[in-house]
Amino acid sequence: MNNEYDAIAEVYDSEYAYFQDDAPMYAQMAEGARGPILELGCGAGRALLPLAQSGFTCAGVDASAAMLELFQKHLAKEPKKTQQRVRLICSDMITPIAGNELYAFCFIALGALHHIADYKDRRAVFAAARSVMRTGGTLALDISQHEWRRLNLIMDSGALAHIHTWRDDRLGAVSHCISVGADEIPNSRKITYLYDIVQNDGLVRRITTDTVFADIALPEMIWALELTGWRFRNAFGDYEFGEWTEQSPRCIITAQAI
Numbered sequence: 001m002n003n004e005y006d007a008i009a010e011v012y013d014s015e016y017a018y019f020q021d022d023a024p025m026y027a028q029m030a031e032g033a034r035g036p037i038l039e040l041g042c043g044a045g046r047a048l049l050p051l052a053q054s055g056f057t058c059a060g061v062d063a064s065a066a067m068l069e070l071f072q073k074h075l076a077k078e079p080k081k082t083q084q085r086v087r088l089i090c091s092d093m094i095t096p097i098a099g100n101e102l103y104a105f106c107f108i109a110l111g112a113l114h115h116i117a118d119y120k121d122r123r124a125v126f127a128a129a130r131s132v133m134r135t136g137g138t139l140a141l142d143i144s145q146h147e148w149r150r151l152n153l154i155m156d157s158g159a160l161a162h163i164h165t166w167r168d169d170r171l172g173a174v175s176h177c178i179s180v181g182a183d184e185i186p187n188s189r190k191i192t193y194l195y196d197i198v199q200n201d202g203l204v205r206r207i208t209t210d211t212v213f214a215d216i217a218l219p220e221m222i223w224a225l226e227l228t229g230w231r232f233r234n235a236f237g238d239y240e241f242g243e244w245t246e247q248s249p250r251c252i253i254t255a256q257a258i
């Protein structure tokens with residue numbers, strides 16, 4: 001299965017290797033759920049692997065085979081007991097997951113839902129997740145309100161925006177830039193990710209990929225969740241469960257399977 005993240009999997013994994021701002025939130029939610037965990041759009045395991053290390057039975061779904069291959073490499077370094085707790089599935093978020101496992105906690109982290117640009121497809125994601133959830137189970141969605149505002153500023157400027165530069169011991173020096181344009185799908189933006197890598201041998205290479213990023217509003221989420229077997233519970237403005245407003249950096253939505 002080809003996916004836009006296949007081309008940038010290695011650098012994306014490096015870029016977010018140490019991002020753990022959301023880890024305490026997911027750990028608290030997982031403890032409260034008391035059962036198997038499902039992450040949709042798990043990537044290379046940044047958010048899910050720590051939960052498996054803590055003793056939870058986990059399943060990770062991602063459409064990028066390259067990202068799951070990196071997840072498997074990270075998992076191979078773990079004790080056998082941790083490895084046995086994790087099931088990896090190469091699939092989009094819409095396709096129902098095969099098997100008899102019912103999950104107590106499902107989450108979509110770090111704005112991954114924004115890449116599901118069509119609202120009908122987002123509704124299908126929630127329906128597929130509900131089909132494998134225990135009644136009473138928890139769903140958590142991380143929507144990045146800040147990122148949508150930033151993308152609009154970049155698009156209006158017409159510039160190639162530098163996001164940041166970091167050093168990876170194996171890859172070399174990596175610079176991440178993006179360009180943003182309008183997309184044919186309403187309320188969405190087309191993003192081109194560019195990674196320029198100065199390798200340790202002095203050679204320079206560029207990796208690029210295109211993706212779509214959709215605006216997602218809280219009223220739409222509440223409506224879609226209620227149509228697909230969920231009861232909306234809360235919206236928080238940050239990873240510390242702060243009060244949500246339209247100006248909050250994030251919209252952390254929680255719902256309960258009914």
